[in-house]
Amino acid sequence: MQSAITVRELTKKYEEGTAGTLALRGINLDVHPGELLMLMGPSGSGKTTLLSIMGCILTATSGSVRVSGREVVGLSEKQLPALRLEHIGFVFQGFNLFPTLTAGENVELMLDLKGVSAAKARRRSQELLEQVGLAEKYSSFPSDLSGGQKQRVAIARALAGDPSIILADEPTAALDSHTGRNVMEMMSDLAHKRNRAVVIVTHDSRVLNFADRIVRIEDGAIAVGEMEAVHPGMLLQNTPLGVEGQV
């Protein structure tokens, strides 16, 4: 099976004056369609940097990153937005909804970026909100929604672009456990029922049982030997490229 994301010997160095900080060092990772992968690790370990590079938001210093088969390292900053738009959907910790737009319009914005006509976008937006259980909230502004509802709108927005990859940064951090669980069920469905590659950065131990695979990052590298099989049948592997677990 072709990986949705393939990362090889990835390094990222942040330049600060004459010195620099090596945020990622030699990362190797594959994320497959239909898989829910969690990136864990202490603050500053480099997991969000890795997520940003896989999401074509940050550029790598060296190595290779292939997104849906396309090499993204070396692409210019003008080429990256188009790639994000086509292949990647984001879900953020702070929801990042547009407060002046209604829930429906937030979803339509993504469709507008994809060039969908206003009438079609409106229909599609209603369908997506229905799928996340918020059909009646189409005209509600984010300030009138609960945290869980906001995150579900954000998921609907991420899905609006019909991406093959969903990247989520701490999607449950701002939610109570019950709501967080609902959101994770939704993310799990995206991976397992809709065959999306889902990568989640999280500190939230309550949601680990949703993972097909957990990759622990420490000091900018994958921590070998600290992988956990969560689902029954998950197989841990040490490979020459790092550590992988498969269902």
Add this chain to the structure above:
Amino acid sequence: MPPLAQRNLFHDKVRLTVTLTGIVFSVVLIVVQLGLFLGFTTATSNLIDHSNADLWITSKNVPYVEQGVAFSERKLNQVRAVPGVGDAQKLIARWTQWKRHDGGQDSVQIVGLNVDATMERPWNLVEGRVEDLKTPDAVILDELYKQKLGVTSVGEVFEIGGHRARVVGFTRGIRSFTTSPYVFTTFKNAQNFANLREDQTMFILVNIAPGANLEQVRRALLANVKDVEVYTTAEFSRMTTFYWMFTTGAGVAVLIAAVLGLVVGFVVVAQTIYATTVDHIREFGTLKAMGAPNSYVYKVIMKQAAIAAVMGYVLGMIVSVFVVHGSQKGGAAILMPPQMAIGMFFLTLLMCVGAALVSINKVTRIDPAMVFKG
């Protein structure tokens, strides 16, 4: 596109009010200053522009109409003898003193003309007729200056340059650029009022004969009439306007105020649009993270600026119309021809869009990775 620009703009009512106030202030300031400039410009050359003459003959080196120097009226015959001259009339335009009933004096500009000629007749009469000037000591002045000169109605008698003068009519909107109102009278009366000798005139106005070439007639006049300058009406009008507006610095001051209006408007609008952009910077970062190209984000900011420009322009023009209307009865007219109103729209748009470029610079440098921070 979902209405992001409109919503961002209307979301913060206080900021919107500040933005619109800045634009309105700028629009009104520019309209008033440019309108004053136009009003002054029109007033400086009023007499020349309404003369219906083709050519103006003056003494040597007369830079503007108020600086006319008397010369022998015998030159009138020499002028009339030049081929291509259709009609030629003497004209006096000179400062003299008007004595009010209360004994106070005011400077006026006497305009002495031939009532039977077609050139340089008082216009926009609201009371009396030009022909009434044929009656003894008759004068016509503008209703704007009634109070200044102590006039209440037709028929009143005053003293000009020590001679009796009787008001026989009023015009409307004939302003003088200087503080001295125009007082129209016959050529003969003007000689008395201005203390000129009987054989002196200050200008000769010429209408060329049908089919004659203006430049050829001008050259012929210069060749045949000694010690005079011959200007086309447009040329003399420009010279007079240039003198008052630029040599005296009056016009420059008004233009500088207009430019200041533009600068103040630009700064206020730039600052408020920038503040709005900074307020929404995380959203623009999210847009970029979602895959929006910079051009999409620019469009949102530009749309925001354009909406503010249209609203500010409409409100600014409403205020300006009241100001312009109110000025018509004052000493200094503010003019706003349709071309200026249209031009102001584009200037406002340019100002707001230009101001938005400051914000665009900020947005261009947004790191979309900011969306992962908190």
